[in-house]
Amino acid sequence: MSGVELSGLSFRHGRGPDVLDQLSLEARPGEVLGVLGVNGAGKTTLFRLIAGLLKPRVGQVRVGGVDVVANRSEASRRLGFVPDEPLLYPRLSALENLNQFAVLWGVPAAEARPRAEALLRETGLWEERNAWVEGYSRGMRQKVAICCALLHRPSVLVLDEPFNGLDMGAALWLRELLRARASAGDCILLSQHQPEVFDALVDRLAVLHQGRVVELLDRAEVARRGGTGEVFQRVRGAEGPHAVRDESA
Numbered sequence: 001m002s003g004v005e006l007s008g009l010s011f012r013h014g015r016g017p018d019v020l021d022q023l024s025l026e027a028r029p030g031e032v033l034g035v036l037g038v039n040g041a042g043k044t045t046l047f048r049l050i051a052g053l054l055k056p057r058v059g060q061v062r063v064g065g066v067d068v069v070a071n072r073s074e075a076s077r078r079l080g081f082v083p084d085e086p087l088l089y090p091r092l093s094a095l096e097n098l099n100q101f102a103v104l105w106g107v108p109a110a111e112a113r114p115r116a117e118a119l120l121r122e123t124g125l126w127e128e129r130n131a132w133v134e135g136y137s138r139g140m141r142q143k144v145a146i147c148c149a150l151l152h153r154p155s156v157l158v159l160d161e162p163f164n165g166l167d168m169g170a171a172l173w174l175r176e177l178l179r180a181r182a183s184a185g186d187c188i189l190l191s192q193h194q195p196e197v198f199d200a201l202v203d204r205l206a207v208l209h210q211g212r213v214v215e216l217l218d219r220a221e222v223a224r225r226g227g228t229g230e231v232f233q234r235v236r237g238a239e240g241p242h243a244v245r246d247e248s249a
């Protein structure tokens with residue numbers, strides 16, 4: 001079983017500068033890997049490349065051992081992707097959205113139905129399951145997007161700020177679910193701006209800066225540096241205008 005392997009990845013939007021510059025990184029089965037970086041560092045771009053929504057200019061993306069560019073549909077079956085903004089059918093209900101995703105992923109209806117019901121109950125959406133999602137709040141749409149990503153039981157989860165908009169109950173549910181999935185051997189790649197989420201959840205932290213992974217830290221190393229917030233302050237310091245005081249100097 002393999003997770004996510006990125007090698008020599010470069011990407012630019014249109015004629016802009018390289019957002020990712022020969023980036024290499026591996027997220028392993030059984031771990032939650034957090035990706036940290038300032039706004040605009042390239043996290044969403046990176047996650048969209050992994051999901052096959054963008055194509056790298058150079059380099060390779062493999063999900064569950066499958067090359068995403070060469071075999072996108074096979075890679076997609078192994079991947080659950082929560083984008084930065086929920087991508088749903090607005091004029092379908094939560095239940096109908098889940099049914100559509102089940103068809104897309106080839107989950108038989110007999111299996112999809114109880115899974116969808118369990119997910120909608122766990123996220124607190126069951127009562128509203130038959131209403132169009134265009135009438136949902138941001139947090140409710142986020143819950144549906146998470147349910148859609150989990151429905152086909154993928155071994156790799158790529159989650160772009162998945163906690164955004166979630167109420168406390170759903171946030172605690174998601175946190176426990178991600179830890180349990182990682183313990184069961186799944187590979188989880190996550191971005192989120194709140195340091196406490198990272199401190200509670202991630203096994204390793206990849207720091208993205210100027211298109212590359214400049215630090216890859218395990219929990220012990222993050223703790224030694226004073227937690228995720230402190231690690232982030234150092235990256236921000238490297239940006240220049242917000243420079244933080246270097247106490248070791």
Ligand SMILES: Nc1ncnc2c1ncn2[C@@H]1O[C@H](COP(=O)(O)OP(=O)(O)OP(=O)(O)O)[C@@H](O)[C@H]1O
Pocket residue numbers: 013014016019037038039040041042043044045046
């Ligand atoms: N569609 C686009 N066209 C042109 N440039 C883009 C596009 N999307 C993103 N960019 C640029 O690519 C860079 C990386 O953006 P990206 O959204 O990947 O960053 P991010 O790390 O996810 O930021 P945030 O923390 O704010 O979500 C930024 O400079 C951004 O302006």
